[in-house]
Amino acid sequence: MSAQAHMPLIELRGVTKTYGSGTAAFEALRGVDLDIEAGEMVAVMGASGSGKSTLMNLLGCLDTPTAGRYRFAGRPVEALSKDARALLRRHYLGFIFQGFNLLARTTALENVELPLIYRGVPRRQRRERARAALASVGLLRWQNHAPNELSGGQQQRVAVARALATDPAVLFADEPTGNLDSSTSVEIMELIQNLNRAEKITVVLVTHEPEMAGYARRTITIHDGLVASDVRSGDRPVSTEAA
Amino acid sequence: MFWEALGIALREIRRNLVRAFLTVLGVVIGVAAVVVMVNLGRGATASVTSQVESLGSNLLIVSPGRRMGPGGSSAPNFQRADARAIADRVTSAEAVAPMRNLGANVVYLQEDWSAQIVGTTPDYFAVAGWTVGQGRTFTAAESRAARPVCVLGQTLVDELFGAQDPLGAQIRLKRMSCEVIGTLVSKGQGAMGNDQDNVVVVPLTTLQRRLAGRSSDRDVSMIMISARDGVSSARVVREVADVLRERRGIQDGEDEDFSVLDTKQIADTLSSTSRILTVLLGAVAGISLLVGGIGIMNIMLVSVTERTREIGIRMSIGARPGEVMLQFLVEAVMLSAIGGLIGIVLALGSSYGLAQALGIPYTFDAQISLIAFTFSAAVGVIFGFVPARRAAGLDPIDALRHE
Numbered sequence: 001m002s003a004q005a006h007m008p009l010i011e012l013r014g015v016t017k018t019y020g021s022g023t024a025a026f027e028a029l030r031g032v033d034l035d036i037e038a039g040e041m042v043a044v045m046g047a048s049g050s051g052k053s054t055l056m057n058l059l060g061c062l063d064t065p066t067a068g069r070y071r072f073a074g075r076p077v078e079a080l081s082k083d084a085r086a087l088l089r090r091h092y093l094g095f096i097f098q099g100f101n102l103l104a105r106t107t108a109l110e111n112v113e114l115p116l117i118y119r120g121v122p123r124r125q126r127r128e129r130a131r132a133a134l135a136s137v138g139l140l141r142w143q144n145h146a147p148n149e150l151s152g153g154q155q156q157r158v159a160v161a162r163a164l165a166t167d168p169a170v171l172f173a174d175e176p177t178g179n180l181d182s183s184t185s186v187e188i189m190e191l192i193q194n195l196n197r198a199e200k201i202t203v204v205l206v207t208h209e210p211e212m213a214g215y216a217r218r219t220i221t222i223h224d225g226l227v228a229s230d231v232r233s234g235d236r237p238v239s240t241e242a243a
Numbered sequence: 244m245f246w247e248a249l250g251i252a253l254r255e256i257r258r259n260l261v262r263a264f265l266t267v268l269g270v271v272i273g274v275a276a277v278v279v280m281v282n283l284g285r286g287a288t289a290s291v292t293s294q295v296e297s298l299g300s301n302l303l304i305v306s307p308g309r310r311m312g313p314g315g316s317s318a319p320n321f322q323r324a325d326a327r328a329i330a331d332r333v334t335s336a337e338a339v340a341p342m343r344n345l346g347a348n349v350v351y352l353q354e355d356w357s358a359q360i361v362g363t364t365p366d367y368f369a370v371a372g373w374t375v376g377q378g379r380t381f382t383a384a385e386s387r388a389a390r391p392v393c394v395l396g397q398t399l400v401d402e403l404f405g406a407q408d409p410l411g412a413q414i415r416l417k418r419m420s421c422e423v424i425g426t427l428v429s430k431g432q433g434a435m436g437n438d439q440d441n442v443v444v445v446p447l448t449t450l451q452r453r454l455a456g457r458s459s460d461r462d463v464s465m466i467m468i469s470a471r472d473g474v475s476s477a478r479v480v481r482e483v484a485d486v487l488r489e490r491r492g493i494q495d496g497e498d499e500d501f502s503v504l505d506t507k508q509i510a511d512t513l514s515s516t517s518r519i520l521t522v523l524l525g526a527v528a529g530i531s532l533l534v535g536g537i538g539i540m541n542i543m544l545v546s547v548t549e550r551t552r553e554i555g556i557r558m559s560i561g562a563r564p565g566e567v568m569l570q571f572l573v574e575a576v577m578l579s580a581i582g583g584l585i586g587i588v589l590a591l592g593s594s595y596g597l598a599q600a601l602g603i604p605y606t607f608d609a610q611i612s613l614i615a616f617t618f619s620a621a622v623g624v625i626f627g628f629v630p631a632r633r634a635a636g637l638d639p640i641d642a643l644r645h646e
Contacts, residue, residue: 062559062639083563090561101556101643105258115560117247162560 007074009169009202010036010059015068016225017054028054030225031068038169041196041203043213046222053174055222056206060093060172061085073169090118094163094201096192098175100155102147108134108158109143115166133165134158137191153184160191170202171195177212189215244566245573252574255546256581266542267582269535270622274586274615275593276528281611282594284521286603288514293604295510297372297430297439301337302506303479305329305466305487318500320462323447325490326364329466333482335474340367341463343450349443350415351403358399358441360416362450368394368427370469376400378410378425381446389448391421396442397429416443419453476505529618535582536622543575543630554634555642568635575627576620583619587612 012034046052057063070077112130137157177185221229307318326341343362430439470479598605
């Protein structure tokens with residue numbers, strides 16, 4: 001840890017993102033500096049249009065910054081090609097989305113297997129790992145059901161299983177509870193929090209709900225394309241926050 | 244990754260089975276059309292060639308009258324002396340056989356059958372490309388002596404004798420009784436659909452003296468000539484024409500009152516005509532295959548739009564653009580290849596049936612089936628490329644947001 005102490009897992013310096021050009025140009029991010037250490041659980045908050053989704057897309061290597069520097073585990077991401085970024089996502093990142101984004105008409109097990117296919121994991125091993133991931137979210141019984149046969153909470157748990165099947169370095173959760181009722185939301189957030197604590201997976205959680213941000217130890221608030229606040233809190237007990 | 248893409252493509256096709264079937268229908272019809280057309284075309288070419296070849300190889304047929312148009316019948320027939328003159332003077336001719344045909348009833352015991360009687364010389368059998376089955380053909384001596392001997396075609400053997408041995412039997416031709424000394428191996432149907440085996444061959448002299456009634460029946464109605472190997476048939480035609488012009492007193496610049504047909508030339512003309520037709524029909528069928536390809540492109544484009552979100556998901560979890568492209572390309576190729584396979588199976592069945600119906604020999608051509616299949620797969624690559632590239636070019640963020 002001491003050798004890597006000065007190299008955060010994620011390092012943003014002066015990152016800007018501009019959409020469009022000329023007079024129609026819109027600056028979604030206007031110079032963001034941000035470090036995220038391995039093992040952290042960070043909530044990114046902000047009103048809609050604040051730039052938090054843009055930040056999430058950049059951090060998740062789905063997009064590249066207009067200017068500035070992004071180092072992922074020391075590697076410059078801003079210069080990477082589409083292909084190289086796809087490989088980086090494949091091997092290091094996991095995603096959970098508000099809309100679940102499972103493949104329709106495809107069983108839960110096959111959905112969880114999907115990222116392992118791209119990693120080139122052999123079929124038998126893939127099955128095993130996907131089953132283990134589904135078991136860890138308590139859905140092994142539902143492995144042969146398609147998403148439309150599952151409840152919202154179950155679908156999101158399949159999505160979590162898909163993300164953790166590859167044992168990613170960073171898990172990006174974009175409004176993971178946005179489409180869920182409050183009790184299911186708690187289940188999902190506890191699941192994610194547990195991944196961070198037990199599996200040491202770095203979690204970046206994008207949300208606009210303070211209760212959900214409360215599951216994280218650190219909350220970054222984005223306002224008008226800039227980091228407005230960056231607050232670290234101790235390990236607050238979950239139950240009181242969620243209430 | 245390739246096998247995975249294959250699996251995904253198979254599953255995707257199974258999911259929309261009806262749509263997949265309708266999509267590939269164009270390719271099915273295209274491939275089937277190409278294979279059927281080419282198979283039938285080749286069969287027709289082969290049948291024309293073999294029928295003309297059954298007349299005899301390197302064969303010239305000289306007959307009185309102009310080649311085309313009315314008034315040809317007024318030209319006088321040939322005489323045996325004409326045939327002899329050709330045999331003597333045209334050195335490029337291998338053999339010369341004068342012929343005289345008559346239609347007559349052939350009677351054996353209580354059986355009778357209507358057949359062609361051919362009066363000719365011993366050279367005829369070789370010139371016309373006959374093979375002797377049983378017995379022998381008549382000799383030059385028998386021919387000179389106008390002996391009552393005859394050689395039977397297979398049809399007559401079957402009709403008159405059935406399973407009996409025809410050799411040595413006495414049959415009646417008109418008022419003449421003659422001995423069967425040999426039989427001919429079947430040649431099958433002629434170029435005009437006539438039965439070439441329904442024939443009795445007798446010496447020309449026998450026919451002239453014993454069978455022909457009117458004196459006009461006593462001359463020669465046709466002369467068959469075979470050319471020497473390695474001699475161009477055009478040269479033989481020219482030399483034969485020179486001899487006959489002289490003998491028939493035709494002045495330079497005057498039209499001939501006889502014609503010399505070259506069977507090799509006829510065969511070449513007929514088979515090149517049928518080859519051209521084959522190519523044309525194949526090309527038309529190929530166009531329908533292209534149209535089928537456009538159908539595949541259309542559906543694949545729709546499919547890419549429908550599955551934009553799926554593409555976004557795959558990209559977000561680490562699919563490279565090239566892998567997304569491969570997936571759609573494999574799907575397009577698989578669709579068109581399945582279409583190609585169905586088309587070939589369909590084509591084999593229908594070209595067999597059509598060949599039977601049209602009386603053409605059925606020739607299974609593995610090569611054209613392979614070409615058509617390869618072509619259908621190529622159609623998948625070509626027309627799958629644009630949709631696949633569109634899928635690969637999608638931005639994962641936009642694709643994920645797509646509803």
